[in-house]
Amino acid sequence: MNKKISIIVSVYNEEEVLFEFYRETIKVLLLIDHSYEIVFVNDGSMDGSRGLLFKIAKDDPNVKVVHFSKNFGHEAAMIAGIDHASGDYLVCMDADLQHPPTLLPEIMKKFEAGYDIINMVRTVNKSAGIVKNITSSAFYKVINRLSDNKLVNNASDFFGISKRVADILRNNYRDKIRFLRGYVQNVGFNTINIEYEAKRRFAGESKYSIRNLFKFSMNTIMTFSNLPLKLGIYAGIMAIVLAIILAIYTVWSFIKVGTPSGYATTICLICFMFSVLFFIVGIIGEYLGMILSELRDHPIYIVEEKINFDKAKKEL
Numbered sequence: 001m002n003k004k005i006s007i008i009v010s011v012y013n014e015e016e017v018l019f020e021f022y023r024e025t026i027k028v029l030l031l032i033d034h035s036y037e038i039v040f041v042n043d044g045s046m047d048g049s050r051g052l053l054f055k056i057a058k059d060d061p062n063v064k065v066v067h068f069s070k071n072f073g074h075e076a077a078m079i080a081g082i083d084h085a086s087g088d089y090l091v092c093m094d095a096d097l098q099h100p101p102t103l104l105p106e107i108m109k110k111f112e113a114g115y116d117i118i119n120m121v122r123t124v125n126k127s128a129g130i131v132k133n134i135t136s137s138a139f140y141k142v143i144n145r146l147s148d149n150k151l152v153n154n155a156s157d158f159f160g161i162s163k164r165v166a167d168i169l170r171n172n173y174r175d176k177i178r179f180l181r182g183y184v185q186n187v188g189f190n191t192i193n194i195e196y197e198a199k200r201r202f203a204g205e206s207k208y209s210i211r212n213l214f215k216f217s218m219n220t221i222m223t224f225s226n227l228p229l230k231l232g233i234y235a236g237i238m239a240i241v242l243a244i245i246l247a248i249y250t251v252w253s254f255i256k257v258g259t260p261s262g263y264a265t266t267i268c269l270i271c272f273m274f275s276v277l278f279f280i281v282g283i284i285g286e287y288l289g290m291i292l293s294e295l296r297d298h299p300i301y302i303v304e305e306k307i308n309f310d311k312a313k314k315e316l
């Protein structure tokens with residue numbers, strides 16, 4: 001039975017790679033025996049990406065474009081792509097050819113075999129330096145230790161989902177701060193992991209700075225685990241034990257020497273207590289911020305313009 005494939009591509013300042021990506025992907029898609037659409041989500045690019053997408057979409061009605069009103073981030077772009085895709089099988093990919101389109105036939109085979117979720121797992125990430133590779137594996141270790149929801153190590157933003165999984169993401173996972181890759185892995189259904197070698201970026205530079213990645217990791221740990229909130233209890237217990245030891249020491253030195261060193265003890269204790277307190281207050285503040293952004297309920301993204309969506313409807 002002929003099914004429709006939706007390729008979802010997030011684009012942020014990718015003028016150097018866009019056309020090459022389109023060419024490579026189309027080459028592969030034309031060989032697959034299904035109809036297709038490519039949904040480009042332009043995440044507020046400031047370079048020539050917008051013009052290029054306009055050109056590509058003009059010549060190919062199967063190319064759809066969603067332009068955001070500003071940069072909302074990669075995750076928001078993927079969500080928008082999933083929201084706007086109309087296929088039976090959806091595949092999210094990066095525009096920089098790090099996720100090789102040549103793997104699409106293999107992904108399609110898994111869909112046809114009845115899998116709902118296909119996680120593409122990086123074996124080597126060629127363009128990431130040692131620091132990025134080490135921090136990335138440390139991130140997965142931490143999150144898997146802290147959270148009940150287990151994540152596949154080195155899963156990437158390259159994944160395939162069936163329509164029914166996409167519908168769940170569309171309707172039930174609308175958190176403002178989220179980790180889509182993690183959600184995809186925790187909805188259940190028939191899941192399979194395929195290993196692949198992440199290629200170097202075709203051109204241009206990575207849009208993720210270390211600062212971005214740190215913020216992203218913190219958000220993820222906090223969405224997937226409430227354990228940091230419990231740190232207060234552990235810190236409290238430690239502080240009580242320390243206080244008891246200090247009290248015993250004070251009494252003992254009073255009996256023994258007659259004059260316990262009150263000043264040093266007091267300063268140490270105050271510093272320790274305050275640092276614990278500030279740390280815990282900080283963690284609570286972060287979680288409060290998250291609750292606040294959910295309560296505000298602002299949109300995950302704002303669309304400025306859509307291209308080729310109406311045409312597709314007429315065709316149907």
Ligand code: UDP
Pocket residue numbers: 009010011012013014043071072073074077093094095096098205206207208
């Ligand atoms: N991206 C995006 N919005 C952003 C940052 C990145 O849509 O704010 C897109 C980017 O165009 C690319 C993908 O997300 O298609 C992955 O970004 P990048 O290659 O910079 O990340 P890396 O592969 O280095 O982790």
Ligand code: MG
Pocket residue numbers: 094096098201206
């Ligand atoms: Mg990349």
